[in-house]
Amino acid sequence: MRITLHIWRQRNASDKGRMVRYELPNVSEHMSFLEMLDVLNEELITKGEDPVAFDHDCREGICGMCGCMVNGVAHGPLPETTLCQLHMRHFKDGDELYLEPWRAKAFPVVKDLVVDRTAFDRIIAAGGFISVATGSAPDGNAVLVPKDNAERSMDAAACIGCGACVAMCPNASASLFVSAKIAHLGLLPQGQPERERRVTAMVAQANQEIFGSCTNMGECEAVCPKGIKLENIALMNRHFLGANWAGREGVEAD
């Protein structure tokens, strides 16, 4: 089938950037979206043009490295599917697709479709962990975890940190990402001792990175390739209020 691509090309952070049109006359329906970009890049290289830079690695939908906006939707039109797992059979002959990088102040563009997501790492470094030094753990079965809690924790832990939630949010809020970690650890007995410290530190870091506030638009949940639920944000807010109520180190005024 024939696909027309309009791709955001930007040489580096200081370049202004522009959309460029490319025609792909022979796209196989069995190709993944990224394989289509591979084919485009092979053609560009043959013609002596700079190939399109895009992040990708595992191509199994789990590393969280890939992703771009396809016609204004993060990771494209298929629900709960990363760009690498999106196959061309979901498009039709003659489709025109507009590809843009994640748009958010906290995710500056590096080149073409590649953005800098290190803000996410800094949020985890602020408190997204359980502080257990290697070797100090009791037997795995010493602390029981109710199956339902383990399942809900796992639902939240499935977050791949791709950033689609931020890119899709009109406020560029990182709430779904932050809350997924709060819920993952906060639903487990092992995560209780640091529950309050964790939520205040992570929320403070997200604010510092200039992610926006959550206004319950729900766009993040709609595009999340791992089906992370909005209810995690409610849980985060509850923990956050609880932490402040308890008078532990609160969020510093910014």
Next chain:
Amino acid sequence: MELDSKCPTGPIETRWERHRFNLKLVNPANKRKYTVIVVGTGLAGGSTAATLGELGYNVECFCFQDSPRRAHSIAAQGGINAAKNYHNDGDSVYRLFYDTVKGGDFRARESNVYRLAAISLDIIDQCVAQGVPFAREYSGYLDNRSFGGAQVSRTFYARGQTGQQLLLGAYQALERQIGTGMVKMHPRSEMLDLIVIDGRARGIVTRDLLTGKVESHIADAVVLGTGGYGNVFYLSTNAKGCNATAIWRAHKRGALFANPCFTQIHPTCIPVSGEYQSKLTLMSESLRNDGRIWVPLKKGDKRKASEIPEAERDYFLERKYPSFGNLVPRDVASRNAKAVCDEGRGVGETGLAVYLDLRDSIARLGKNVIKERYGNLIDMYNRITGEDPYQAPMRIFPASHYTMGGLWVDYNLMSNIPGLYVIGEANFSDHGANRLGASALMQGLADGYFVLPNTIGDYLASNKFPKVEASNPAARQAEQEVAAITQRLLGAKGTRSVDACHRELGKLLWEDCGMGRTAQGLKHALSQIPEMRERFWKDVKVLGTGEELNQSLEKAGRVADFFELAELMCLDALERNESCGGHFREEYQTPEGEAARDDEHYSYAAAWEFRGVGNAPVLHKEPLTFDYVHPSQRSYK
């Protein structure tokens, strides 16, 4: 060169304990005076960087991805083994040790494997405490399942995303150390050379992938946790970025490369659909617990699976191996799948696939149970192929998945270059000629959390480290060599893309050094590879410059290394005139078609010394002795 494995002797149960006691310790107050470089942030690299940070060492950590959370350990699906015997089904540390030595076809060190089995217990405890959401019973206790090749339920899992959850545990521990300043993280940085000063590993040369800046980093020891080289085949289940550059360039600086021909072909991958195929996707072999593998009895049977009656199906693994059935080890399952396809009984458009059928399990357990166990795998299959495994069987075919070979290390996980440690898939140590399912995660975390943080202290405490500046001549020279490679790649200005060259190499290796190998095929490959390599350097086309984000340039450097590594793989495979584990030489098989080992002549680890590109490498042999598990022919009948 004498290869001293430094393996302890005496009763195997206490070897590690006694060895650890004899290791020198670094005074807690002095730990911050030592700098350790860790390259790679998968299970091995990530866990070791975190643990070294906790201990108080000054850690510099590097990964080529944008975040340490992306490493390919994240894609491991099935689970992690531990001899907890929570199910009272007869498991023990000794049994896990026994199974691993036997599964590796008697080509691993007993001492290492026993230590691995013993540490497996601590790993689960550690990960649970970190908040890894392992599967639970309704009672709240940890759930287990049996997994490829094991007759006990010792595999812990987190849905089909065990690797992801374990890696996130290590990543979070690492981020905690980054937050405290103990670890300095360098994402989007690729190691391109090892700095060796006075015979010791003292640093690395990296290229900043965003700016192209080539830089030296000096340390007192260097740890490589950079993964395997399965991408040498071009098509593999590895992530696109997985590469052998760090270990290969260390090899070129003197580190021995052991058993390069021991590569694992995974039986349950989604088959190739076209020329544009960029990678192969693995389906966890846990599917083999509830899926039955079959092909039509008749050759060229093009009917739909549902139209083939029971009597005309050949459940070939259950037929040939009644006691293990669909759970035979990976190499056995892969070879048998290839054999039935070679007979013309393969299924699907290409005839290069066999069925993996969940029908009977769905009938027995109900769709909900199957969905709970494999939901995400089934969804993944459905997304990629557009077919529904609840309705029709999945099609699977073997693909390159894991490499047991890697840099040679001693019991302390140190290579023959003092101060250079190699952990996880990047080393050769624990899996012999074949790795059992759910053992890679175990090894990565055992090395990273529990072994290396102990052994590295002994090296640091036992040696003096004269101060070295980044302007040291050895560092300068390494930087210049790295810059020269970049210039040569950019300057070739040929006509073929990097991927085209890589694909060509991959096809050749898959044919001649893949699932079945022959002396003739290997000689053919060895005659082709040098020509291909020369053509690559002359004809490769890399656009852009070295001073920017240039993904073609990154790939080109990695593929250049694969061209050299491929030759060593074939040479090692040709030299090893026996079949063992993942290395199947068609000339050496039993009348039943099983791998025929030659213990009298080949019971050794082959460690190769680099002598320049195009020059014959030198083979050093580390003899393997078996005091506990006596070599026998593996039988899964």
